[in-house]
Amino acid sequence: MSFTLATWNINSVRLREPLVCQFLEEEGPDVLCLQECKSPVDKIPRERFAELGYTHMIARGQKGYNGVAILSKLPIEDRGDKDFAGLGHARHIAGRLENGVTIHNFYVPAGGDKPDREVNEKFGQKLDYLTDMRDWFRDETPEKAILVGDLNIAPREDDVWSHKQLLKVVSHTPIEVDHLAETQEAGKWVDITRQDIPEGLLYSWWSYRSPDWDAADKGRRLDHVWATPDISNAGHSSRILRHVRGYEKPSDHAPVLATFDL
Template structure:
């Protein structure tokens, strides 16, 4: 058994923000980093900085200008999987198996557009259907110890948003999205590490809009990024935290990283 740290971060273009990714890796040095919204084809993913810092194992699932996920690691990665849970070819999932036998799945769930109605907004329907396929997958894990992380694009709890009442009709916090996320969670009795280590009603955000002139002063955040584990891994989770200062770094992502330490 060894201490293993896993980080997750929606970087909003890995090439545009390679400088702050390097800063994060030098300061926090996680063993594994899961990235979402890499916005780059697999052949153009920039490996050099990662390898200089000891992240020799790189798995990508990308596409040009949009979406994209990647896992970079100091430890070997095997059993690579890339699921198309939206059934449209978008690069939104990559999964691997760690040396411990633990499965790690990294996902970028669709944002869902601006109108929370699948008839008026097909993107919202696609988001709900994506969750539906994930729920079927989750129910078939059959006891495989798994870490599921990424940008889920849903803030489920009242304390996961800056104003619950104001956001009830805003995509990412609508009742139907919260209920849909709950069905996914129930499908394998997933443990939400963010709320295990930082219980509600404490405020906990991982995303702040670029539209705010001073994001820190207004603090109109949402917890869109998550790390879940199957119940068998809960005793192995040692700590979980967010890296909020990253939102103020040069040319920041609108999301911040999460880091969990495990003993496995």
């Protein structure tokens, strides 16, 4: 069985329903994982997605904030969620495909503006969230699993437009990168995107604050596709759809895709 999976921080699934539909019609991934849906589950426009063949959905939501969803052409079983760091946020969901692959969809806290937990509670929450993820993967060693989502960290020097200028900017600080590395190591997760595209600048997010994001190209790779070692060799054809960032009234994130032959 071969299936293509996409992850995309949509920044309001109701506001950007037409963009989701456009993407599904153009690319047709078998599974689409969305983050920052900003919607209660019963308000997600699932009927329109079902018309496009995505008849299966599992989701966790809350009004106006956070929220994660998995839309699938393939049957998928709801495998629950975890409230990491006890924040009470809709930031994680898991689903299992009929081939036994479990998909974890994450929306890690952004962390606010100042990389100092003493003056910025949100930054502390982000670090605590990652620590909880790490501990969970140490206790529950994942197998035959894929982890995707907006992890809100660009770990490598070539995952940001300027490593030197962003060292003290939330999303690329050494403490965040170390926390993400510990989380990845705990689950023995393989970064599928960088397995396929090992060299070169690679971004999935461009700020709304830039008047011409495309020309300025001050991006960061905040969105990730990981897999456990037992299936990582089955992953291929990774790509980031930069042009989607140029849709009308877009999300500030672009979709990240990978295909798995399992």
